[in-house]
Amino acid sequence: MAKKQLNVGLIGYQFMGKAHSNAYRQVNRFFDLPAQINMHTICGRNEAAVTAAAETMGWANVETDWRKVVANPEIDIIDISTPGNLHAEIAIEAAKAGKAVWCEKPIGNTLPEAKAMLDAVQAAGVPNAVFHNYRKAPAVALVKKMIEEGKLGTIYHFRAVYLQDWIADPNFPLVWRLQKEIAGSGTHGDINAHIIDLARHLVGEFDEVCGHLHTFIKQRPIAGAINDKLGAEATSEMGEVTVDDAAMFLAKFKNGALGTFEASRFAVGRKNKNSFEINGSKGSVVFNLEKMNELEYYNAEDPEGYQGFRLIQATEAVHPYAGQFWPVGHIIGYEHTFVNLVADAVTAMCAGTPISPDFVDGYENQRVLDAVEVSSENRGWVSL
Amino acid sequence: MAKKQLNVGLIGYQFMGKAHSNAYRQVNRFFDLPAQINMHTICGRNEAAVTAAAETMGWANVETDWRKVVANPEIDIIDISTPGNLHAEIAIEAAKAGKAVWCEKPIGNTLPEAKAMLDAVQAAGVPNAVFHNYRKAPAVALVKKMIEEGKLGTIYHFRAVYLQDWIADPNFPLVWRLQKEIAGSGTHGDINAHIIDLARHLVGEFDEVCGHLHTFIKQRPIAGAINDKLGAEATSEMGEVTVDDAAMFLAKFKNGALGTFEASRFAVGRKNKNSFEINGSKGSVVFNLEKMNELEYYNAEDPEGYQGFRLIQATEAVHPYAGQFWPVGHIIGYEHTFVNLVADAVTAMCAGTPISPDFVDGYENQRVLDAVEVSSENRGWVSL
Amino acid sequence: MAKKQLNVGLIGYQFMGKAHSNAYRQVNRFFDLPAQINMHTICGRNEAAVTAAAETMGWANVETDWRKVVANPEIDIIDISTPGNLHAEIAIEAAKAGKAVWCEKPIGNTLPEAKAMLDAVQAAGVPNAVFHNYRKAPAVALVKKMIEEGKLGTIYHFRAVYLQDWIADPNFPLVWRLQKEIAGSGTHGDINAHIIDLARHLVGEFDEVCGHLHTFIKQRPIAGAINDKLGAEATSEMGEVTVDDAAMFLAKFKNGALGTFEASRFAVGRKNKNSFEINGSKGSVVFNLEKMNELEYYNAEDPEGYQGFRLIQATEAVHPYAGQFWPVGHIIGYEHTFVNLVADAVTAMCAGTPISPDFVDGYENQRVLDAVEVSSENRGWVSL
Amino acid sequence: MAKKQLNVGLIGYQFMGKAHSNAYRQVNRFFDLPAQINMHTICGRNEAAVTAAAETMGWANVETDWRKVVANPEIDIIDISTPGNLHAEIAIEAAKAGKAVWCEKPIGNTLPEAKAMLDAVQAAGVPNAVFHNYRKAPAVALVKKMIEEGKLGTIYHFRAVYLQDWIADPNFPLVWRLQKEIAGSGTHGDINAHIIDLARHLVGEFDEVCGHLHTFIKQRPIAGAINDKLGAEATSEMGEVTVDDAAMFLAKFKNGALGTFEASRFAVGRKNKNSFEINGSKGSVVFNLEKMNELEYYNAEDPEGYQGFRLIQATEAVHPYAGQFWPVGHIIGYEHTFVNLVADAVTAMCAGTPISPDFVDGYENQRVLDAVEVSSENRGWVSL
16 A cells, blocks of 8 residues: 655755755655655746756745745645744645745734634644744654653743854844845744744743844944855845844743743854753753754763763664664764654644644744843844 | 051951961062061950961951951951951951951951941041952963953853852751851852952952752751851851852853853862853863863864864963962962952052052952842842 | 666665765765765565665665675675674675675775785675765865875874764664674774775874773663664663774874874764864864764965864855865765765766775775784774 | 871972872872972972972972981981982982981883882882873773672773874974973883883783884974973074984783883873773773873673763773762862872881882882883893
């Protein structure tokens, strides 16, 4: 009997498009899944560029109008990897068309958009997923398991940063990620969103937040062409930066834990430091995406005098996902978090169960993002 | 010609008393100073205990009434190492008596106390110092020098934690450090005070703060005897914890930098993690007291492809203080920060210049502590 | 005009087969190469197993007789990923058939085998490669570049270990890797071979070696079925371990540098620690495969007081290979070393230049392995 | 009743003299011992210099002729901290005079000297000690305890380096430590001696060794004045370096463990990296003197999936020596290893038990040093 086939239509072909394409190409090579993912169609507005991308990345068909992809009856899953300003419209159309909708984060550029998207997939009853891929690093999945098994006890502290430095140079141009009307927000929606998702996933729901969004460099050279992060030339004309360069906030969780969060693109020397520490009554863990195959774990129940943070190489067959790839000590990389996410999503879709994370997660994440923005304006705590 | 002699009277003989005594014993052995420190008198209320301490630590005389120490004309310097509730009265009397006043931090248990102490030393014109000893770790002094020389450029971020776990066990007794009337505050005054001092010393003055103080465990067994941290037995009776277990806050500095601060005694696995990271336009540094001989330094002006955080062993003869002790790679410890502080204080006193840090620093520190407490109550930002 | 097509026939489908298959699948997705790799045929003796492997890994055809693969005129490249006892025969046949020959390391189970293989590819004039994949980690390639540019100056020391612990349990069964007639040698040929290759690649040719091979556990339960590392069941019958558990040696290089080498499968806690340190007159570097995206670099020409080992994240666009994958700080994994090796091999083959590393490297490596074995028997130094 | 008094006469006042003086000054301040150490007399040939040293370091009397110190009936302990060429004569005289003899390492410049010294203290029946101070770092003492308790199981590997870089510059002058007639040997006796002692102390006696001593820079500028490491000026005249710059060797221990040892003063970037790793059947440990308050420990009996090297901060009250100093996380330094050694020596002397380490250790250490030198000349293994 032939395996179930799932045809994907991918909207967007830049950084996230490349990461998602790789996941679709690799997932059935490493996971024994109930369905086969097919790379059916890739879509972008620039026909030459998207055609080249299709060939490089292995897509069967090319399209320049996303509506045609959504309308195509051969396609089962719409993957939305565009800048944030297009997410809502595509997602809602795709849901109406009965497609599974898998969307990059944050799902909408505004909270109402996110709500409309959630309503749409729930009304249509279609499978939905959001690409909070860092949940799927083996070390992070191990933390989830440890918490569920009570290994950390009562959680007192969640302490996270997501630090980068790619715009610390004042002459770095005004790419689309620095423009509110396209990107929705700056560090806050781009990278705080990730650590907020990890917090919700691992610690639980937020109760209150109090934060501050800040823009260090308020004007930058306008970009010669709208490109991704690393691709734009600076022009001699200046334009307004309309998003935050850094965003920090304090939080209280509903279960009584305290949280600190900080995202910045001005942390000179930090390239992709998505790192958290959790302190519980029975133990603590530390994760850093730049060393994503490792987990530091302190077990408060180790014998006195022999306690300490131990460095677990989360590459053993017993660790989540790790057994699908290579023997212990042979590390995996950033791209594998997407492979793992797609494997989980395919499994859940075939089983008819919710995908984790889904649009509920996407929406709840955005409620937190939004509350922090309100808090930054109101200069005080905001309840969720 | 005989060297100038400085006779010290030390009030208090527990943890800080031991650390200060060691500094007085060692300072002239490693530093060539304009004066000789003499360990003249140690004072405590329990005569047997203070007599034993005097013998162990090498004090010439013992006293049980601090007023007699202050009144003793042979004594030049009054060192106040008692719990916080006694600082103000002793300091003010000592100032009136024309003594140099060296005081543990935070200088007062309340802001008005701190102000009265500052006024007293200024009115009396006496040399004064506060034991913010971590300024004097060679690696921290190196950071100060780097910032003064412009090596870090414009500072964007200061990010500090001071994490311990010694009261995470709910059965840990209600020692004096957990009682507001004696200790003044909990983690906030005990350990946030240290990272606030480092922030002021390295980054500059605070503009605004917004924070939250929290008590996880509100009742504890009453301690059998008032002892220091590690010394009390639990009784079967319960008492109210009246200080904070954790204190976190966001900050804006007057120079435009952003700050995050978190102190906790519930960070299971963290023993004495007094750690900060500074991100500037030209470079970044990371310090952690548990590895206090090291400084991580990222130089943004290193050649492309060869940038990275480098681990400086701040034990070279060219590093501040380090040349007084041992050859490179032969580390010093916690106690040496006090030796360095006393060396600096003696030098400044003999030169008639202000000691760094002094009561102005103590008072300004307390203004920040106080503003965070107000912010915690008012649930919003507070200006300084 | 159509791109040149290169059809691969892969002999072997276990651990190395999986790693090589992935490289063939991915290489043209990330590198812009002068030829397209096609996964033409996979070959193994167990038809059911190899058929399953072909489907999982994406091979077009299946074969159970390697001679048919070698004889197939459609195939351009024979990839030999079998246990070592089959390497020589297949390689020599493949060379005679005019195929490019790409072989796992060590190329032969004995030095005469290796010599015969080298002679065969040279006589046939066919492109040849050996899978010393760790040369192709970006951080290692960066070290190569640094040495070529003189950044390390005169090299004084090369200090390498390759430490694992997967057979430290005395009950671990007698898998094929512990049998001399199949595997050729133990840790020495399996993992010392890797650090010897890195030494030759980075420092230069060996002059003399002096070493010791050791077997801690001389008898083990016979394996239920011959499987790879992690796959065999123990039976109740015992058999002789005929290879070394650990192999250590001292070396002098022709350029005057000194070397220490140690490989062990009894280094409890070490999973895959392939690590080296190089000390040169102008600087030093440290690499560890378990943290393969990082390189520690000490620049002796940094200003006094600011020297230290810096942690380079070798994931920047300017670093070798790294720009083909993801933005800085988004790490790659073990499997990418094979992708990089295949990319280099395709490029060299199309240009008609020698592949690095090739059978000359494989043979020279084996000369060193052999000299250490002789030294271990003769209990003294052996010249190369 | 008055405490027993022990009067020390210290011969030598440079680097080791400073470290020993500090230990004598501090030991009774931190340890409750059965005797009081008194700093009676310091001795050196340069009267002005030794007088200044006495004042700085706190010695009561000064002497320029060591024979007078040895003859002084008030003195109980002769501490020999001179260059190695004077050790034997002083030690033998001191033993004859019935003094306790405490000597820097290596005890003699040659094996016959060491033997004569051992014979002398045994014949005289006087307490004797050798300053292998690194045994006394809390983390090392913890390893000793772990091994004695069986926590590491059967030991398979001991892997040690002692790496420095202070003479890597070819223009560094020919100080006394580079002259065989004064220093005895180079890195080998100076720093290999330390890791050999740690190996004997922790693993057990050596069975066979095979090594190589090497001099990279054979001529250097003659030093203007014989000074310690960091003190000499270079002259324009060149002289022969008569000791080794680097020394490496393989070892087999009598209990079946394997060892690798490497000492170098040409490991650019390494300041004082005295580091070892021990792999046993039940666990492994890693120590590095530059981070001497930490011990990495891998427990093979931790649950599957939760194994990893843990970082123990060996600063807890339950750790050897650490409870004498400061609370957990407040580190101690290099100098404290001497304080701990002296505390142990005083305790043993008063109890009439052998001091650890004593002249037997000094002599056995020298037998290993000597065997490696013979091996280097003979180019093969040497039995002990």
